[in-house]
Every structure is written in structure tokens, then in C-alpha cells.
Amino acid sequence: MQFEHAHGFRPQVPMMLQAEWPAALKGWQDLEARPVEAANPDGSRQLVGMLSRRSTFERALRGAAEMQSGLTLRAGHVEELVVERGRVTGARVDGALVEADLVVDASGRAGRLGRSRASGDTRDLDGDCGLAYVDRTYRLRPGAEPGPMSSPIAYVAEFDGYQCLVFLHEAGHFSVVVVRPTADAALKDLRLETAFEAACRAIPALAEWTHPDRSQPTSPVLVGGALRNVYRRQAGTPGLVAVGDSVATTTPTRGRGIAMACMQVTALLGLLDEGADPVAVAEPFGAWCDRAIEPWVADHIAIDGGMVRRWQGEGLDLNVPLTSDLIADAVQADPRIGEHAGGYFAMTALPETLRPAEPLARAVYLSGWRPAYAPGPTRDELVDVIRATEPAA
Numbered sequence: 001m002q003f004e005h006a007h008g009f010r011p012q013v014p015m016m017l018q019a020e021w022p023a024a025l026k027g028w029q030d031l032e033a034r035p036v037e038a039a040n041p042d043g044s045r046q047l048v049g050m051l052s053r054r055s056t057f058e059r060a061l062r063g064a065a066e067m068q069s070g071l072t073l074r075a076g077h078v079e080e081l082v083v084e085r086g087r088v089t090g091a092r093v094d095g096a097l098v099e100a101d102l103v104v105d106a107s108g109r110a111g112r113l114g115r116s117r118a119s120g121d122t123r124d125l126d127g128d129c130g131l132a133y134v135d136r137t138y139r140l141r142p143g144a145e146p147g148p149m150s151s152p153i154a155y156v157a158e159f160d161g162y163q164c165l166v167f168l169h170e171a172g173h174f175s176v177v178v179v180r181p182t183a184d185a186a187l188k189d190l191r192l193e194t195a196f197e198a199a200c201r202a203i204p205a206l207a208e209w210t211h212p213d214r215s216q217p218t219s220p221v222l223v224g225g226a227l228r229n230v231y232r233r234q235a236g237t238p239g240l241v242a243v244g245d246s247v248a249t250t251t252p253t254r255g256r257g258i259a260m261a262c263m264q265v266t267a268l269l270g271l272l273d274e275g276a277d278p279v280a281v282a283e284p285f286g287a288w289c290d291r292a293i294e295p296w297v298a299d300h301i302a303i304d305g306g307m308v309r310r311w312q313g314e315g316l317d318l319n320v321p322l323t324s325d326l327i328a329d330a331v332q333a334d335p336r337i338g339e340h341a342g343g344y345f346a347m348t349a350l351p352e353t354l355r356p357a358e359p360l361a362r363a364v365y366l367s368g369w370r371p372a373y374a375p376g377p378t379r380d381e382l383v384d385v386i387r388a389t390e391p392a393a
Helices: 012-020 022-030 054-067 185-191 193-202 204-210 257-273 282-292 294-311 324-332 335-346 351-366 379-387
Strands: 034-039 045-051 078-084 087-093 096-099 103-105 125-128 131-140 154-159 162-168 173-181 215-217 222-224 228-231 240-242
Touching (some): 012 022, 012 045, 012 257, 087 103, 125 294, 131 185, 131 294, 154 204, 162 204, 173 185, 173 193, 173 294, 185 379, 193 204, 193 379, 204 215, 257 282, 282 294, 294 324, 294 351, 324 335, 324 351, 335 351
Antiparallel strands (some): 034 045, 087 096, 125 228, 131 173, 131 215, 131 222, 162 173
């Protein structure tokens, strides 16, 4: 089910594949995944992402793995890690021992591999983000152009009490996402097809994307819940290293998940290429994750918490540090903030690089300026739209 949900692919993903696994990148593009570039101020072009569904990405990786010399694919249930003299030496799969110099835990956010050996570090981050979402996939009809976009790879818009996103994928496929506070039970019925489609008709940008003359649905309405922002430090067991969602998960609202996983892969392979001992590589890799990955999870915790509180009617508190999204949004009123925001948006610079722009942003908000909502119904109006689809009693 996860592979059918909406995903965005930042440039870190194709860049990692180009450097480490060109055959997988070629296979991905052979399945019609398309790179997207944007113009820089100097006229040069910069890769900003790939248009693709997650399922297409996974098919490309699987196909490349099946053709990779020296790689054996084995499907089975991992029952336990095998530990000898204080180090992991393999895993037991369906009762059989699979030996390894290094075991990589890529079992995801719900995986249990190595959890009993987790660090238990009180500095780990784990919290319900307070958000839930529904999404549905569509495909443009032959000859139809995409609908409104706010960036080269997506449409992202804030409304009074909720958020909408459209991720453009390969070959005319796209996903429509509506994000709401988990606690807002009145918006829960967006999981129903009639309510979801009514909401799409009521929100102007989504109405353009999903108009029957432009596109047709290719999936039911999918529900994404139990969302958590999590950062786990390495377990500290020699011979075992965790990567991907086993290390960090964030809400999908900023499309960072797969990019963070690819950043980790690049860093881990770099350490091994430089001669790091596989048995002990988790220590330097964990230190790198603490520096380069944990700040993005902390950033999400702050952003998501503030967004939910504002959606629920809480005013903007200018007596506390501004979250990254508020600093970045203020560029609309003070272009000088953009000098600090480019690396943050591209995930090539950590959130802390926005701090020098915080005084500029604070001055913007003290002036009374606030970002405008996108055209569309308020939360209460959207509730009325949903209720109008309910059968008469």
C-alpha cells in the first residue's frame, strides 16, 4: 500500500543512482521517469527532481537488482539477527543462516529487525505529528496538459485549516493529496470517494487537475494515518547498521523521505569506499546521521506542530523562535530572505542556515503581514461540502 501513496523525488535520488547505480537510473528512465530541470539566475540549468510514482521507482530498482552481477536476491522472513562474540554475523531467514560481514537494517519504520538492540538513547526523536492525509492517483487524458503547479515538480498550497498537494509523476500520472489535522474528525470523511471528489471540485486548482475532461482516476482514495516524525540513532551493535526509514521518517508534506534515504546511502557507501571497517562503520555513519539527518526530523517536528496549531486557530507567537517554514514563507514580503533559503529548499544546506534570516522574517510578521491562503473553501466550508455528499436520513 505504501508504494501506491503519493511520493516526490528530489534531485538527491537520481544523483545517488547516477553515482552508485547507473543501471537502476537507466531502468527508471526506461519506465518513463522524467528528470526536471529549472533555470538558475545565471541562465544555467539545475536538476530539481524526477517525475515518477513510487511503484515505478521500485520496479526499476528491482529490475536492476535482478540483473546485477554478484547480487543474490532472496525473499523470506528474517527471524532474528545472529550475534557471535558481541557482533552481528548474519541473519536467520526462514530458519536458515545467511552470513554477512555487514547486516543493513532497511526494514522501514514498522520493521522490527534490530529493534531489541536499539540504543534506547533518550536523544532519539519520536512523536505523532498530528497530521493525517488522503490521496488518490489519476492520469491525464491523451493530449491533456498538467494543471496548476507551484514548483517544477508539484503543486503545494495552504488553505484555512488544511493543505493540498499534487505530485506530478511519469507518463501523465499524478497524485492529489489533502492533509488535515488528525484531531479534525469532521474532515475524516474525505476518505470516502464521493466526499473526496466533491472536495476536489470545490478547490479550484484541484478542480482543474481532476476535471473529467482532463484526467481520470486510477486508484481508490487511499488513507495515510499514524504519521510520526522519528529519528533513531544507530543501535551500537558491531556488524549492524540501519538506513532509510529505520533511521528517520518524516511526514510526506515536504517530500523529504526518499531524499534522506538516498543521502544516507551515499554517506554509508562513501565511508566504506574510504576503507571504514564494515564491523565498526555504524559509529562514523551514526555520527554523520546525527549531523545531517536528525536536523531535518527536528525541523519537521517544529513545522508540523506549528502548522496544526495554526490550523486549529492559534495565533502566530512571535515571542518564540520562528519555524523554518515561517521564515521561508516571509520571502514573499522580503526577498532578502531568499539569499538564505535556497539551500534549505534544495536540502543541500541544513535548516539552521535559515537562522540569519529570522530577524528579517520576524520584522515581516511584526508588520502584520501573513501569507495569503490559496483560493478555495475554508475548513468550515469544506466540511459543508463533505456533509452535502452524505445520504439523506
